[in-house]
Amino acid sequence: MxxxxxxxxxxxxxxxxxxxxxxxxxxxxxxxxxxxxxxxxxxxxxxxxxxKIMEYYEKKEKQIEQQKKIQMSNLMNQARLKVLKARDDMISEMLNEARQRLANVAKDPARYQTLLDGLVLQVSNHLGFHICFTRLMVKDKGFYQLLEPKVTIRCRKQDVQLLQACIQKNIPIYKAAVKNNLEVRIDQDNFLSPDISGGIEIYNGDGKIKVSNTLESRLDLLAQQMMPEIRVALFGANPNRKFMD
The missing domain is CATH 1.20.5 (Single alpha-helices involved in coiled-coils or other helix-helix interfaces)
Structure with missing residues (x-):
């Protein structure tokens, strides 16, 4: 259908x-x-x-943290250097003040005479000749050693008489102790600088070897030897120091 x-x-x-x-x-x-x-x-x-964004900002954060550490380290180093400079300046000021006070030593004739005795007779091993003694005491085993028969002593112009008295007093003691002669000459043509507070300079016979026993040189030597003690006294012990030798 x-x-x-x-x-x-x-x-x-x-x-x-x-x-x-x-x-x-x-x-x-x-x-x-x-x-x-x-x-x-x-x-x-x-x-x-x-x-990617998180990684980018993590990297930026690390860079900023690193820069922060570097900046902190630089600031700490700068601060440490400032502290060290301030300490050195303080020590220098202290030594300068001590040098200024040296002039007072020579103002006491009796004290200065005793000091000259010790300076004239002090042992000087490191220069190869000895015209001195170390404490004439039995317990200290004092001794004389002589390698130079002639020496020249230079002093301040105003100290010539004190030095002559010192030589007259101590040379006989020296000769009796070492059983040897010693010729001592005071250089009156070349005196120590007027800026020197006191003390002497000792030369061997040909003038090639010198012992500086001025008050200033003795202060410098003492300051060098006692510098660790001076620093501890002024600033305290260093907590970071492991060895004391």
């Missing part, structure tokens, strides 16, 4: 509606899948960029 035109049209409409419905469902499925893939890719890109 043949279909009428109306039935054909009806079936065609029904098929078209079915196809359209299938197409809409397929389009929705495609849209949903595309949306899902978009969200996944968007999340991946966001996470990747977030990690």
């Amino acid at each position: 043949a279909l009428s035109d109306a039935d054909v049209q009806k079936q065609i409409k029904h098929m078209m509606a079915f196809i359209e419905q299938e197409a809409n469902e397929k389009a929705e499925e495609i849209d949903a899948k595309a949306e899902e893939e978009f969200n996944i890719e968007k999340g991946r890109l966001v996470q990747t960029q977030r990690l």
Whole structure:
């Protein structure tokens, strides 16, 4: 039985509606899948960029921290150098004050005479000749050693008489102790500088070897030997020092 035109049209409409419905469902499925893939890719890109940003700022933070440590180290070094300079300046001022006070030593004739005795007779091993003694006391085993038969002593112009008395007093004691002669000459052509507070300089026979026993040189030597003790007395013990030798 043949279909009428109306039935054909009806079936065609029904098929078209079915196809359209299938197409809409397929389009929705495609849209949903595309949306899902978009969200996944968007999340991946966001996470990747977030990690890059975090890495960038972590690197920046490390750089800033490193710069901070370097700056702190530089500031600490500068502060340490300032402290050391301030300490050295204080010690220099103390030594300068001590040098200024040296002039008072020679103002006491009796005390200065005793000091000259010790300076004239002091042992000078490091220069290869000895014209002196170390404490004439049995418990200290004092001794004389002589390698130079002639010496020249230079002093301040105003100390010539005191030095002559010192030589007259001590040379006989020296000769009796070492059983040897010693010729001592005071250089009255070349006196010590007026800036010297006192003391003497001793030369061997040919003048090539000198012992400086001025008050200033003795102060410098004493300061050098006692510098560790001076620093401890002024600034306290160094907590970072492991060895005391």
